[in-house]
Amino acid sequence: MIPSKLNELGAWQAAALLARRELRAADLVRACLDRVAERDGEVHAFAHIDPDTALAQARSLDAGPLRGPLHGLPLGVKDLFDTADLPTGYGSPIYAGYRPVADAAAVALCREAGALVLGKTVTTEFAYFHPGLTRNPHDLMHTPGGSSSGSAAAVADRMLPLALGTQTAGSIIRPAAYCGVVGYKPSWGRVPRAGVKSLSETLDTVGGFGRSVRDAALLGSVLIGDARLREEFAAGALRIGLCRTPEWPQADADTQHAWAEATAALAPHAVAMSDVVLPDDLPDLVALQKAVMAFEMSRALSHERLHHRDRLSPRLRALLDDGIAIPGAEHAAGLARTEAAKRRIDALFDQFDVLLAPSATGEAPVGLGATGDPLFCRSWTLLGLPCVHLPFARGSHGLPVGLQLVGRWGEDHRLLANAQWVHERLTR
Amino acid sequence: MIPSKLNELGAWQAAALLARRELRAADLVRACLDRVAERDGEVHAFAHIDPDTALAQARSLDAGPLRGPLHGLPLGVKDLFDTADLPTGYGSPIYAGYRPVADAAAVALCREAGALVLGKTVTTEFAYFHPGLTRNPHDLMHTPGGSSSGSAAAVADRMLPLALGTQTAGSIIRPAAYCGVVGYKPSWGRVPRAGVKSLSETLDTVGGFGRSVRDAALLGSVLIGDARLREEFAAGALRIGLCRTPEWPQADADTQHAWAEATAALAPHAVAMSDVVLPDDLPDLVALQKAVMAFEMSRALSHERLHHRDRLSPRLRALLDDGIAIPGAEHAAGLARTEAAKRRIDALFDQFDVLLAPSATGEAPVGLGATGDPLFCRSWTLLGLPCVHLPFARGSHGLPVGLQLVGRWGEDHRLLANAQWVHERLTR
Numbered sequence: 086m087i088p089s090k091l092n093e094l095g096a097w098q099a100a101a102l103l104a105r106r107e108l109r110a111a112d113l114v115r116a117c118l119d120r121v122a123e124r125d126g127e128v129h130a131f132a133h134i135d136p137d138t139a140l141a142q143a144r145s146l147d148a149g150p151l152r153g154p155l156h157g158l159p160l161g162v163k164d165l166f167d168t169a170d171l172p173t174g175y176g177s178p179i180y181a182g183y184r185p186v187a188d189a190a191a192v193a194l195c196r197e198a199g200a201l202v203l204g205k206t207v208t209t210e211f212a213y214f215h216p217g218l219t220r221n222p223h224d225l226m227h228t229p230g231g232s233s234s235g236s237a238a239a240v241a242d243r244m245l246p247l248a249l250g251t252q253t254a255g256s257i258i259r260p261a262a263y264c265g266v267v268g269y270k271p272s273w274g275r276v277p278r279a280g281v282k283s284l285s286e287t288l289d290t291v292g293g294f295g296r297s298v299r300d301a302a303l304l305g306s307v308l309i310g311d312a313r314l315r316e317e318f319a320a321g322a323l324r325i326g327l328c329r330t331p332e333w334p335q336a337d338a339d340t341q342h343a344w345a346e347a348t349a350a351l352a353p354h355a356v357a358m359s360d361v362v363l364p365d366d367l368p369d370l371v372a373l374q375k376a377v378m379a380f381e382m383s384r385a386l387s388h389e390r391l392h393h394r395d396r397l398s399p400r401l402r403a404l405l406d407d408g409i410a411i412p413g414a415e416h417a418a419g420l421a422r423t424e425a426a427k428r429r430i431d432a433l434f435d436q437f438d439v440l441l442a443p444s445a446t447g448e449a450p451v452g453l454g455a456t457g458d459p460l461f462c463r464s465w466t467l468l469g470l471p472c473v474h475l476p477f478a479r480g481s482h483g484l485p486v487g488l489q490l491v492g493r494w495g496e497d498h499r500l501l502a503n504a505q506w507v508h509e510r511l512t513r
Numbered sequence: 514m515i516p517s518k519l520n521e522l523g524a525w526q527a528a529a530l531l532a533r534r535e536l537r538a539a540d541l542v543r544a545c546l547d548r549v550a551e552r553d554g555e556v557h558a559f560a561h562i563d564p565d566t567a568l569a570q571a572r573s574l575d576a577g578p579l580r581g582p583l584h585g586l587p588l589g590v591k592d593l594f595d596t597a598d599l600p601t602g603y604g605s606p607i608y609a610g611y612r613p614v615a616d617a618a619a620v621a622l623c624r625e626a627g628a629l630v631l632g633k634t635v636t637t638e639f640a641y642f643h644p645g646l647t648r649n650p651h652d653l654m655h656t657p658g659g660s661s662s663g664s665a666a667a668v669a670d671r672m673l674p675l676a677l678g679t680q681t682a683g684s685i686i687r688p689a690a691y692c693g694v695v696g697y698k699p700s701w702g703r704v705p706r707a708g709v710k711s712l713s714e715t716l717d718t719v720g721g722f723g724r725s726v727r728d729a730a731l732l733g734s735v736l737i738g739d740a741r742l743r744e745e746f747a748a749g750a751l752r753i754g755l756c757r758t759p760e761w762p763q764a765d766a767d768t769q770h771a772w773a774e775a776t777a778a779l780a781p782h783a784v785a786m787s788d789v790v791l792p793d794d795l796p797d798l799v800a801l802q803k804a805v806m807a808f809e810m811s812r813a814l815s816h817e818r819l820h821h822r823d824r825l826s827p828r829l830r831a832l833l834d835d836g837i838a839i840p841g842a843e844h845a846a847g848l849a850r851t852e853a854a855k856r857r858i859d860a861l862f863d864q865f866d867v868l869l870a871p872s873a874t875g876e877a878p879v880g881l882g883a884t885g886d887p888l889f890c891r892s893w894t895l896l897g898l899p900c901v902h903l904p905f906a907r908g909s910h911g912l913p914v915g916l917q918l919v920g921r922w923g924e925d926h927r928l929l930a931n932a933q934w935v936h937e938r939l940t941r
Contacts (some may be wrong), residue, residue: 105654110666115691128860138799142724148672151754169816180614183614185613187609187813187817187820188710188810188816189816190814190815193816193818193819194815196819197815197819213859214785229641249919254687257564266578274714274715274848275714275848276714276847277711277714277809277812277813277815279710279711279814279815280816281710283618283705283706283707283708286702286703286704286705286706304840310808310841310844311839311840311841311842311844311845312840312841312842313842331850336813352596357601365923380738381705384618384622385618385705385707386618386623386707387616387625387705387707387710388615388617388621389615390614390621391621391624392597392615399681412739412740413734413737413738413739413740414739414740414926416738416739417703417739417923417924417925417926420702420703420923421923424923428856470798494852495845495848495849495852496845497845498842498845505791
């Protein structure tokens with residue numbers, strides 16, 4: 086049975102209907118566009134949307150052969166990804182109206198799998214902290230998080246089922262948490278970044294959003310090119326490591342409450358569940374991530390730093406100034422410490438199948454001048470580990486709250502199967 | 514004293530004269546342009562050169578304050594790097610005449626340090642195997658190697674002192690070997706790749722060429738942002754690991770002869786020198802590199818694969834077809850085996866300061882339809898280790914032959930100091 090509000094269909098369900106030709110992509114797109122028309126004047130999830138092009142793509146897909154696992158699904162593309170048929174602004178006035186000559190590789194892969202790009206979603210300035218116009222669909226006075234602000238908000242608000250994002254500090258997991266959707270940051274190195282505005286050589290990671298683990302995994306399977314993400318969803322009873330992280334004192338009452346709720350719900354089902362003891366000699370990974378990011382951003386954005394300084398936000402300008410002053414020897418030592426930490430943390434996964442960890446300090450903060458703190462994401466991004474945010478609770482202001490699961494590097498298919506298992510038990 | 518042929522000045526020497534204002538950048542550029550005019554009709558090192566722009570840049574540098582360690586040095590930029598003021602073709606007809614909106618980060622960093630871009634140098638098609646027009650300056654009937662063909666040839670032929678390249682399989686070390694110059698491939702992850710056409714997420718590495726180790730290190734110091742590469746050249750007596758690699762049977766008599774010559778020359782000076790015993794359970798790194806590269810290139814070049822198939826060379830098309838058919842599970846297992854191999858090889862550097870290894874199977878092969886075999890570079894690129902090619906001999910056809918030194922990941926400053934020490938002893 087097809088629900089009356091097509092825009093509320095999840096990706097997995099819509100894909101099945103589309104594959105059986107029981108649903109037309111054009112109808113799905115029309116429902117999504119109606120929702121955008123109804124809501125986006127307030128939410129501002131989109132930086133650019135072209136209804137005619139989207140509908141034309143949908144009709145073409147309806148008339149042609151099945152393309153692949155995303156056939157007919159409307160996709161939001163963070164405006165940090167190049168698109169050949171839509172302007173690409175990277176969230177910066179420097180690139181207003183810029184028309185790339187080619188699609189980013191991740192966009193091309195999704196199109197090859199049958200997705201149609203509904204529009205470009207708002208990013209913060211170069212995916213750093215200076216916010217775009219997007220508001221949190223659950224409460225317009227609150228930030229949606231960043232930097233993948235528009236993608237998270239559009240998926241949360243049922244404007245479309247799937248959207249692309251990137252994470253350098255916490256830019257997928259944090260907005261997923263604030264908007265109450267599933268966010269998936271793959272293992273580092275698994276998704277091509279060609280055609281994505283580059284910020285940080287060793288941190289930038291392409292991923293995406295859906296409203297369920299299976300939906301995010303469907304998108305992820307195309308991004309990392311691994312069919313196991315959509316075919317293998319059997320997870321045994323798990324050994325769950327509880328990793329509050331050294332930043333736990335900064336988790337507020339809402340996150341603490343979600344933590345208590347989750348651990349209580351999972352305890353009867355897990356084969357084993359215990360606190361993770363982090364190695365004593367582990368460096369301060371949050372500080373390390375900040376330094377690596379500053380050094381690398383100051384270099385990756387050299388053209389903008391040198392030629393468009395006056396069109397950078399003060400906060401970005403300050404970061405680039407800080408980063409360019411970091412001595413190379415210090416950066417090299419930081420990368421070496423990161424590698425050593427990766428090896429230590431990898432060993433934890435002999436003991437645990439997944440780690441449960443906070444996603445954010447709490448609910449989406451009030452105000453649109455900032456996008457919240459990526460504190461609880463920085464370490465996992467530095468370590469390159471795959472992460473999935475699971476929404477399952479509400480905070481004291483009624484806004485979404487959840488937690489993230491962290492998996493072993495390279496074992497994304499296991500993480501997503503495990504995340505599905507965990508999410509089921511948290512949302513019963 | 515300034516030599517009469519300014520184009521023959523090494524980067525280090527020219528930089529010192531320029532910094533003392535004893536040499537004008539305009540004069541240096543003019544000498545380089547004269548050499549280009551004299552030779553490039555035969556060598557074809559340049560894809561694009563704009564003498565007026567280069568001279569204008571030089572005059573501006575002469576008139577202004579000292580910019581940095583590359584002040585006034587003419588730089589060749591592989592046509593795989595975006596440049597805002599020169600067309601960028603990536604060696605493919607698809608991008609003929611393309612004008613990027615921004616400089617690649619590496620180009621911007623060199624300009625910030627005072628370099629002036631003399632022109633764009635020829636790359637093979639998307640830095641894969643389909644050759645450009647470049648010929649080997651030592652014998653025009655032989656390949657210069659690829660994919661950084663024009664950069665290596667231009668530096669070898671004294672058209673300029675420094676040039677940028679990239680390596681995904683063997684695209685810096687091989688042309689350096691064939692053209693008889695120093696090629697430096699930094700540790701993976703140290704140089705920003707923003708604005709460089711992306712082929713392979715986990716392999717692509719930005720580096721460069723010079724005619725001496727110190728020259729290459731000077732350029733490298735700016736690329737990786739580590740002043741130690743130009744300030745620390747003291748190397749103690751070394752523990753040298755002799756790593757013929759499992760591919761040694763494919764080294765021809767010229768490479769074998771160079772090996773014997775080098776080991777004999779180094780034996781009296783090294784603190785220790787012995788054959789490296791590779792772990793028994795090491796996977797076939799060459800086969801692994803080929804598979805990782807095929808998988809990743811088929812995805813990074815998705816836009817071209819899907820929209821410009823008929824304008825790809827047959828060999829590249831075949832690679833992309835092979836790569837897209839590799840199951841994601843196989844790729845994930847390959848990346849995991851690579852990580853394990855990295856850890857095993859890293860441990861070798863507790864025992865050795867550097868590894869000596871072949872750079873190429875022999876001299877530059879005759880013929881311009883192919884660019885030679887990156888066989889002896891694939892493993893080191895896969896492992897992400899820093900490499901320096903050292904030219905010091907001639908083969909049976911009188912063409913350059915040499916060997917490479919491989920260092921510990923992240924210790925590029927030590928590798929370059931050690932390479933300087935080794936090169937001195939090989940070229941006495």
